[in-house]
Amino acid sequence: MDDLLISTQELTENPTARVPICLVLDTSGSMTGAPIEELNNGVKYFMEAIRKDDIASAAAEMALVTFGSTVQKVLDFGSIHRQAVPTLTAGGRTPMGAAVNLALDMLEARKQLYSASGVDYYQPWIVLMTDGMPTDDVEQAAARACQLINNRKLTIFPIGIGPDADMEFLKKFSPKRPPLRLKGLNFVAFFEWLSKSVSSTSQSMPGEKVTLESPASWASWETL
Amino acid sequence: MIDLNSILLKHKVFVDTSSWMFPPSEGFFHGPMEQALRNTGQKLVLPGKVLEEVKKFLNHEDQEKRTRSRTAASILQKYIDEGLVQVFGSQNDPFTDQTILYVFQQFRVRYQLALITQDKGLATDVHNLNNQRAVNGQPIRVFRVNMHGQLSEWRFDDGNGTQAAPAAAPRSNRNRDAKQGDESGQAISPKKPHAELGVDGDQAEEENKPIVRFRLGTHVESGGNELLPCRHLPGEQDMVISAKYGNVQLGEPIGRGGEGDIYRTNTGLVCKIYKKEKLTQARYEKLKLMLTVPVERKGICWPRDIVTNQHGEFVGYLMDAAEGKPMQTSLFAKPVLLKNFPDWTRANLVKLCYTMLSQIEYLHERNIIIGDINPMNILIKNDREVYFVDTDSYQIENYPCPVGTVNFTAPEIQGKNFGTFLRTFEHEYFAVATLIFMTLLPGKPPYSQQGGGTPEDNIRKMDFPYPFGDDSTGKAPDGPWRFIWSHLTYKVKEALYKTFKENERVSVSDLKFLIQQYHYSIVKQWSSDELFPMSHKIPEGKAVMMTCSKCGQEKQVHINHKQKLEQAGKQFICEECFQRSRLERLQRMQAAAAGPAITYPGNAQTKPGTAPQAGTRPRTTGTAGTTPAIRPTTPGPSVRKPAVGPRTQAPTGPRPQVQPKPAPGTKTQPVRKKSLLDRLIDFLSNI
Numbered sequence: 063m064d065d066l067l068i069s070t071q072e073l074t075e076n077p078t079a080r081v082p083i084c085l086v087l088d089t090s091g092s093m094t095g096a097p098i099e100e101l102n103n104g105v106k107y108f109m110e111a112i113r114k115d116d117i118a119s120a121a122a123e124m125a126l127v128t129f130g131s132t133v134q135k136v137l138d139f140g141s142i143h144r145q146a147v148p149t150l151t152a153g154g155r156t157p158m159g160a161a162v163n164l165a166l167d168m169l170e171a172r173k174q175l176y177s178a179s180g181v182d183y184y185q186p187w188i189v190l191m192t193d194g195m196p197t198d199d200v201e202q203a204a205a206r207a208c209q210l211i212n213n214r215k216l217t218i219f220p221i222g223i224g225p226d227a228d229m230e231f232l233k234k235f236s237p238k239r240p241p242l243r244l245k246g247l248n249f250v251a252f253f254e255w256l257s258k259s260v261s262s263t264s265q266s267m268p269g270e271k272v273t274l275e276s277p278a279s280w281a282s283w284e285t286l
Numbered sequence: 287m288i289d290l291n292s293i294l295l296k297h298k299v300f301v302d303t304s305s306w307m308f309p310p311s312e313g314f315f316h317g318p319m320e321q322a323l324r325n326t327g328q329k330l331v332l333p334g335k336v337l338e339e340v341k342k343f344l345n346h347e348d349q350e351k352r353t354r355s356r357t358a359a360s361i362l363q364k365y366i367d368e369g370l371v372q373v374f375g376s377q378n379d380p381f382t383d384q385t386i387l388y389v390f391q392q393f394r395v396r397y398q399l400a401l402i403t404q405d406k407g408l409a410t411d412v413h414n415l416n417n418q419r420a421v422n423g424q425p426i427r428v429f430r431v432n433m434h435g436q437l438s439e440w441r442f443d444d445g446n447g448t449q450a451a452p453a454a455a456p457r458s459n460r461n462r463d464a465k466q467g468d469e470s471g472q473a474i475s476p477k478k479p480h481a482e483l484g485v486d487g488d489q490a491e492e493e494n495k496p497i498v499r500f501r502l503g504t505h506v507e508s509g510g511n512e513l514l515p516c517r518h519l520p521g522e523q524d525m526v527i528s529a530k531y532g533n534v535q536l537g538e539p540i541g542r543g544g545e546g547d548i549y550r551t552n553t554g555l556v557c558k559i560y561k562k563e564k565l566t567q568a569r570y571e572k573l574k575l576m577l578t579v580p581v582e583r584k585g586i587c588w589p590r591d592i593v594t595n596q597h598g599e600f601v602g603y604l605m606d607a608a609e610g611k612p613m614q615t616s617l618f619a620k621p622v623l624l625k626n627f628p629d630w631t632r633a634n635l636v637k638l639c640y641t642m643l644s645q646i647e648y649l650h651e652r653n654i655i656i657g658d659i660n661p662m663n664i665l666i667k668n669d670r671e672v673y674f675v676d677t678d679s680y681q682i683e684n685y686p687c688p689v690g691t692v693n694f695t696a697p698e699i700q701g702k703n704f705g706t707f708l709r710t711f712e713h714e715y716f717a718v719a720t721l722i723f724m725t726l727l728p729g730k731p732p733y734s735q736q737g738g739g740t741p742e743d744n745i746r747k748m749d750f751p752y753p754f755g756d757d758s759t760g761k762a763p764d765g766p767w768r769f770i771w772s773h774l775t776y777k778v779k780e781a782l783y784k785t786f787k788e789n790e791r792v793s794v795s796d797l798k799f800l801i802q803q804y805h806y807s808i809v810k811q812w813s814s815d816e817l818f819p820m821s822h823k824i825p826e827g828k829a830v831m832m833t834c835s836k837c838g839q840e841k842q843v844h845i846n847h848k849q850k851l852e853q854a855g856k857q858f859i860c861e862e863c864f865q866r867s868r869l870e871r872l873q874r875m876q877a878a879a880a881g882p883a884i885t886y887p888g889n890a891q892t893k894p895g896t897a898p899q900a901g902t903r904p905r906t907t908g909t910a911g912t913t914p915a916i917r918p919t920t921p922g923p924s925v926r927k928p929a930v931g932p933r934t935q936a937p938t939g940p941r942p943q944v945q946p947k948p949a950p951g952t953k954t955q956p957v958r959k960k961s962l963l964d965r966l967i968d969f970l971s972n973i
Contacts, residue, residue: 179765
């Protein structure tokens with residue numbers, strides 16, 4: 063209950079326009095070992111970078127969904143200041159479609175909450191990362207995502223990890239922005255880029271065009 | 287020699303507190319002035335507030351002030367008794383100087399007005415009314431009593447004032463003058479630390495210089511977009527050349543922006559070096575034009591000189607260094623505001639508004655339109671000291687300000703390309719009102735609201751959610767915002783409401799006046815001094831106590847509210863409880879939307895980077911028993927659940943090694959509830 067009150071206050075007292083970001087991360091068995099470790103480092107880096115930036119931390123609200131053994135809401139939307147850095151473990155399959163559906167539901171609900179309390183927000187971001195191909199049906203989730211993107215209600219950053227990431231599937235979620243492949247296990251470089259993008263977005267006004275930095279620091283050249 | 291008789295016959299003559307209390311005035315008021323008044327049968331005009339101010343000093347701890355006020359009181363007594371003055375206004379007026387400024391502004395068209403004051407700041411402000419555009423008023427004359435007890439005219443070198451009297455007092459005297467200013471009108475009460483609300487002394491000094499103005503633009507300057515040659519772009523340690531300052535060495539970079547970098551220099555000024563692709567002929571011409579008008583005011587980081595590289599090619603300009611932190615990052619959210627200005631109360635915020643408005647007024651007087659008013663470009667050192675940076679983007683004559691942000695853009699120019707037209711003062715007034723709104727409601731844009739559209743849509747529709755008079759959309763955002771709004775003075779609310787809802791904008795000078803009144807009202811404790819009040823304002827005499835049926839606490843409510851509840855037979859729920867339960871419901875809806883959340887115990891206390899220890903296993907806060915994909919860092923047997931989704935597709939990763947039995951009550955993640963959105967919308971529309 064106290065937690066609810068804090069998050070309620072946080073929601074209404076903070077005048078900053080929010081940037082809701084949902085990380086949708088593959089934690090299937092094939093991520094075991096170095097990949098999941100680097101992914102954890104990357105997420106940790108991201109959360110710490112945002113915390114250091116007053117404006118970005120007032121603006122950014124992160125949620126985290128993993129897909130592997132199960133589709134899991136690891137973190138619900140909230141201020142990154144109050145979220146514990148999670149430690150993700152790998153295992154299971156790649157139910158990407160269900161994970162994206164969950165993320166879209168969460169984003170929709172969050173937007174409703176913003177709107178009902180009079181909080182300004184930017185259109186949400188989804189970061190979708192996978193090292194393989196989906197083991198469930200992604201058509202419905204992909205169609206939902208595409209519709210939102212085409213209506214400018216969503217920005218998606220689809221990212222392939224390693225040589226086995228199926229870029230064709232990722233493309234289904236992203237009608238505008240081609241999926242990029244991570245250079246090696248450069249998760250930290252990616253999350254550094256993401257935190258900078260949040261910072262520059264949080265200093266613009268909702269609805270304005272923000273030019274993000276080139277992803278060359280983390281994206282494999284052949285996908286750029 | 288000034289002919290008092292003719293001045294009295296032609297003008298309505300006002301005398302400010304400072305002149306009544308100025309020791310050499312005694313002889314003047316008992317001698318030549320009294321004589322002239324009797325000769326002409328005229329009366330001096332005495333703002334009622336002067337009497338209160340003089341009275342206040344009768345008990346001042348400073349002996350000299352007590353003596354001076356006694357002398358002034360005896361003169362005033364005589365003048366009143368003998369009908370030599372006409373008192374106007376009441377003691378409840380704002381400070382004398384504000385009253386005088388206001389009256390002079392309002393009546394200079396109808397009457398010939400004159401002022402006698404010792405306060406240079408006031409003298410300057412009043413004199414500057416002569417320079418106002420678009421008003422064909424009578425020339426105002428401003429006098430003081432000199433050391434010899436004679437009237438002499440304040441001298442202003444802008445060609446509008448009469449040539450007379452010695453030049454403006456040197457800066458070192460200004461402190462004394464400012465003190466007199468305090469005595470005169472600025473109502474310093476030692477008990478209230480923020481009572482003083484004046485322009486800093488040195489600024490008043492600057493204001494005494496003649497005003498040179500830019501011309502108003504008529505059309506957008508086209509062309510000049512070709513790049514200038516630049517063989518070498520200077521960086522740290524490099525020399526640049528200024529005609530005015532000679533060779534200047536660049537020090538460390540202190541800021542990097544889209545247009546270029548800013549360096550410290552060995553001159554104390556800072557230097558902006560443009561990126562090569564920004565070095566255009568037009569930019570060069572605009573800077574040269576900017577240098578033609580002296581803008582010398584602390585807090586406005588105006589270009590001081592153009593600099594070139596060693597080949598004599600234009601690369602940037604020198605300007606005053608700024609201090610403080612950008613408003614956006616130091617003020618525009620409660621936590622950063624409390625962190626950066628822990629001692630602030632509402633009076634400080636209001637004073638900050640006043641300070642910013644003074645700077646903007648100064649620019650407007652010179653026909654400079656900022657254009658991109660933006661909380662990143664205003665640096666706050668304290669409530670009396672702010673720095674306006676990025677002045678090279680300001681609109682000067684035919685050079686538009688090419689940038690802008692949605693929130694600060696007036697409805698009629700939303701979505702337009704800022705580089706293609708010239709902004710007007712009217713456009714700017716909208717931006718200024720937004721700035722003031724977002725300062726008073728720290729960081730909250732005026733059109734943020736419940737269930738609103740995008741900021742751009744809301745502005746275009748002028749869908750302003752805050753109530754005024756009988757008008758209320760009921761859509762003001764949750765949190766402290768509506769309370770802050772309710773505590774603003776009526777006049778400030780009216781000005782903002784008219785700007786944002788009815789498209790009737792107020793000038794910077796008018797807004798400044800209202801803000802000054804608001805400050806005064808706080809000092810007088812007529813208005814709340816709380817930064818973030820937690821309840822609505824209840825007018826005096828309208829407050830009654832009621833007990834909240836939820837939390838049981840006694841709360842003050844408006845008597846009308848109590849009567850309404852009683853008539854409807856409803857129980858009283860306090861604002862906090864009402865908002866809380868409303869948001870709880872909403873958050874529950876959200877939690878339901880997305881299934882169980884996995885959180886660590888003690889989430890709020892967990893320090894960044896600390897992974898939970900083994901033993902503090904992640905728990906679910908929603909439906910119990912869902913196995914998380916996260917676990918403590920300590921390696922241990924992982925417990926997993928079968929993957930969600932059709933089993934028919936081949937998994938790409940290895941199968942989990944352990945296939946545990948699902949815990950009782952565990953179900954696979956409810957992935958999508960189609961009805962949720964509809965339910966939520968139904969719910970919201972019923973609130």
